[in-house]
Amino acid sequence: MAWPAQMVVEPGDEISGLPEEGNGQPAPTGTRTGPASSLENQEGRGQQGFEGPEKTLEIEFEPDVGHEEGLRAIRREQWDAILEQAQCHILHQRGNDHFDSYVLSESSLFVYKSKLVLKTCGTTTLLRCLPLLTVVSKNYGLNLEWIGYSRKNFTFPTDQTYPHTSFAEEVDFLQGMFSGSAYVHGPLNSDHWYTYVADDCKKSTNAAADRTLNMMMYDLEPEVAQNFYKTDKIQTGEDVSSRSGIKSVLPNAALQDHLFEPCGYSMNALEGQAYYTVHVTPEPDFSYASFETNVRLPDYDALVRGVLEVFRPRKFTMTLFGEDSGIEDIKQSPFDYSDIACGPTSASSTSARYERTLKTTTNFSGDYFSQMGNWVREQSAAAAATPT
Amino acid sequence: MAWPAQMVVEPGDEISGLPEEGNGQPAPTGTRTGPASSLENQEGRGQQGFEGPEKTLEIEFEPDVGHEEGLRAIRREQWDAILEQAQCHILHQRGNDHFDSYVLSESSLFVYKSKLVLKTCGTTTLLRCLPLLTVVSKNYGLNLEWIGYSRKNFTFPTDQTYPHTSFAEEVDFLQGMFSGSAYVHGPLNSDHWYTYVADDCKKSTNAAADRTLNMMMYDLEPEVAQNFYKTDKIQTGEDVSSRSGIKSVLPNAALQDHLFEPCGYSMNALEGQAYYTVHVTPEPDFSYASFETNVRLPDYDALVRGVLEVFRPRKFTMTLFGEDSGIEDIKQSPFDYSDIACGPTSASSTSARYERTLKTTTNFSGDYFSQMGNWVREQSAAAAATPT
CATH class of the missing domain: 3.60.90.10 (S-adenosylmethionine decarboxylase)
Known part of the structure; x- marks a missing residue:
């Protein structure tokens, strides 16, 4: 390998504290109502939550x-x-x-x-x-x-x-x-x-136009989270993929889906050269779902809205990372809009609107780029969708 | 004031070390050849350099x-x-x-x-x-x-x-x-x-279209740095403004220039609603010059090139911060180019070309934005400009 082993800390540098980490909310305390474990392998479970x-x-x-x-x-x-x-x-x-x-x-x-x-x-x-x-x-x-x-x-x-x-x-x-x-x-x-x-x-020409879209979604709606627990009606990953609507978002992909005991879900999907992957942690105190794909679409809007309609998070972070030629391929980027709306998916749900609170774009010298944005669900729509 | 006093460290957060600070080069050691002090007020001087x-x-x-x-x-x-x-x-x-x-x-x-x-x-x-x-x-x-x-x-x-x-x-x-x-x-x-x-x-409408351009330039050419030392020929800030070429870059502004003892230079300039400010630390081990202005130009290219021609740094970081309406006013942004070229300014100097190694753009929800980029002088041009 051509890289020298180089220390990040140069003389004159300071390893200094930066405000870091955490979700900006108090950590869950004794109010947990979810199951004790969402994954079969419990070795990875920490003290506070998954x-x-x-x-x-x-x-x-x-x-x-x-x-x-x-x-x-x-x-x-x-x-x-x-x-x-x-x-x-x-x-x-x-x-x-x-x-x-x-x-x-x-x-x-x-x-x-x-x-x-x-x-x-x-x-x-x-x-x-x-x-x-x-x-x-x-x-x-x-x-x-x-x-x-x-x-x-x-x-x-x-x-x-x-x-x-x-x-x-x-x-x-x-x-x-x-x-x-x-x-x-x-x-x-x-x-x-x-x-x-x-x-x-x-980066080699056969990797050109590569790009990866990643959505990291927090605080799923309770009725959505229910889809990712093992119950009498939900026994397999396949059950979850159908019932949650994930299968409908990826109608042409071959799904590898897995339901964990007592809850939690992982799915890989193969579609030609493209992969998709979904992982869901449904426990209410730290519910989270991720969606990632390297599929090359000219327009990601329908996909992004489809994913949001499945999970209906309170907030999400979306990233797009790839070759400059990859972003040039994209005619309609979900980063172009300050708002993203998605429609009702069932009789009991309403439409939701997500407001972008921040967007960053970084252009690297090696002809690749990253975009990152934060979106938060508008309060009124969220309140309407969760009747009290 | 409407802001609550809010701690940045939320429960569950971590104050964690991040690689930070330093200029990516070893700190100057005993090789200093510059004067002991660049500013009249020496209280602010640290142990290592200014x-x-x-x-x-x-x-x-x-x-x-x-x-x-x-x-x-x-x-x-x-x-x-x-x-x-x-x-x-x-x-x-x-x-x-x-x-x-x-x-x-x-x-x-x-x-x-x-x-x-x-x-x-x-x-x-x-x-x-x-x-x-x-x-x-x-x-x-x-x-x-x-x-x-x-x-x-x-x-x-x-x-x-x-x-x-x-x-x-x-x-x-x-x-x-x-x-x-x-x-x-x-x-x-x-x-x-x-x-x-x-x-x-x-932000109020009379602040709309506000923007601030800032150039932070490192490692000035030695023949440039000489302009910012007090000598027999250079006695006042006005002498420096003329001799360095700074006055020519801002022909219509009223200059307040100050030469420090034994070296170092500060300049504020007033031009209608716009300010310009230049500060120079010429000592060779940590030479630095900054240029900042809130002038509203549709095209900053000539200004940016003019400043680079005055200081001829080895590298610089440029930032642009302002209202969204401010960036929309800019027809030709220096951030649009991956390279910035500037011409020879004297018989003994040659042209220089700066390559952009990184650019980031952040869009905030309050309708303002920041851009930041790093540029490095191309080796060949730098070598040619400093005959050995």
């Missing part, structure tokens, strides 16, 4: 270098060993001509020939995968050339362990392996998004 | 409320007391129909009827002005409705004192008085810009 918001790694390797299958040549036992570093494991595997999809005990892994996306939630230790992954990929002759790490501010930051106890610690860990740059997007004392990028290439 | 990059406060008051002269009614002895909190004092005063301009021992103060801009450099304690300023402005019946605080990452952060030892400390101080949001723009482990904004109003 950390739904995921840590995400995207790594790209030089195309057509090394093993002809690229990353897809990595064997299951090797993935098991790599994921063990993050304290999670594979529940289901499925593949198509373009990529392999894994539903994990905590979130998801997608493996293309020259790219992987790994998302893990809870108190998993995602970055600890990197040293072993680097060795394994080298064994297949693969050349890592781009890495991006990102996450929302944690709701329960003090539950995290090394190297995730702060963004500074995460950046130090990454700078021990790569030479990149770290950013905070959005207000430090409210909903913000951390990113770290190390770029050792002009 | 902190050129300024702290900036912009405060707006409700128009046509309180004293008919607004902030301009505040008496000199009151300003003296307020500025004493920041550990600086007034050197020169000048006014026109629209505002009063003060050159300070460390940077500048501009006072309009319903707005003030206060910039202080070194180890001044700018935020400590706020409690007294709040009392004094209330005594004149004025109603504070918008406050913005911003600064670059410090080169010598450990020289700063309370409440400026970290951005977290600054934000805590501000949140003790206001309810605002804090941001970091740009890479945390390189050149970044901190902002804090508390907005208690729809």
Whole structure:
């Protein structure tokens, strides 16, 4: 690898406290009414509540270098060993001509020939995968050339362990392996998004027009959250996908859905070269749902509204990250509007309107960009939708 | 004032270390060749070098409320007391129909009827002005409705004192008085810009189209830096303004220029409603120049290139902050280009080209925005301009 091991802390630098983390609300106390656990693997559960918001790694390797299958040549036992570093494991595997999809005990892994996306939630230790992954990929002759790490501010930051106890610690860990740059997007004392990028290439032309849309949704409506608990009527992930409306949002995708005991839901979907993934933590004190996809649409409006209609959150953060040529492909960006409206989805629900409180756009020199915005549901509509 | 005293640290939050501060280069050691002091008031000088990059406060008051002269009614002895909190004092005063301009021992103060801009450099304690300023402005019946605080990452952060030892400390101080949001723009482990904004109003229509352009320039060419030392040929601020080319960049403005002993330069300029201000720290180990203006131009390109031709820095950070209607007024923004070129200014200099390494744009809900970009001089041009 061409990157020097470079410390993030230069002489003259200061490692200084910044207001960080938390959801801007008091932490839940003894008022919890939800179940004690939302996921089968309880090792990842902290003291205060379940950390739904995921840590995400995207790594790209030089195309057509090394093993002809690229990353897809990595064997299951090797993935098991790599994921063990993050304290999670594979529940289901499925593949198509373009990529392999894994539903994990905590979130998801997608493996293309020259790219992987790994998302893990809870108190998993995602970055600890990197040293072993680097060795394994080298064994297949693969050349890592781009890495991006990102996450929302944690709701329960003090539950995290090394190297995730702060963004500074995460950046130090990454700078021990790569030479990149770290950013905070959005207000430090409210909903913000951390990113770290190390770029050792002009991203290859076959990756051009790449973009990833991510929606991180908080405080789901109670009647929505009910769809993600195991009950007499809801026994399987497939039941949840149908009943919640998720299947209708992705009518052409092959779904891998999983319902956790006693609640919680993970879904990966495959549609040609595109992946979709949904993860839901339904407990009322810290309910959260995420939606992410790399599908290349000229217009994301219908998709974004469809997702909001499924989850009806009180607030959400949306991010778009990709190649400059990727954003140029987008004719109608949901970031262009200060408001997003979505219609009623059932007789008992009403329409909802989300007001954008902030938008940031960052243009990097390597011809890629990120956008991040915060939206909050307008009070009147929310009140109307939740009759008292 | 309508703002509650709200702590930035909510329950569940974490005050966590972020990689912060420093200029990404080793701190100067025993290799200093510059003079021991660049400013008359040496109290502000730290152990390592002079902190050129300024702290900036912009405060707006409700128009046509309180004293008919607004902030301009505040008496000199009151300003003296307020500025004493920041550990600086007034050197020169000048006014026109629209505002009063003060050159300070460390940077500048501009006072309009319903707005003030206060910039202080070194180890001044700018935020400590706020409690007294709040009392004094209330005594004149004025109603504070918008406050913005911003600064670059410090080169010598450990020289700063309370409440400026970290951005977290600054934000805590501000949140003790206001309810605002804090941001970091740009890479945390390189050149970044901190902002804090508390907005208690729809900014008034007479403030609409407001915008402030700020250039923070590092590592001036040695032959440029020579212009800012007191010598036999250079005795006054006026000498510096002419010789450096600054006067030519602002041909229609009334200049208040000051040359410090043995080096360093401050200049305020008045042109109708617009102010310009330039501050130069010429010592080679930490040379720095800043240029800021609120002039409303449809095209800033000539101005930006003119400033770069005067200072010829190795790198600079540029920011633009203002009303949405202000950016809409701008037909040609220097942020639109990935490169900025400026021509040779003398027989011995060559042209220089600056490459943008990053640009961020933040749109706030209160109809204002900020842009921030980092530019670095291309190596070849820099080498050619400094013959060895």
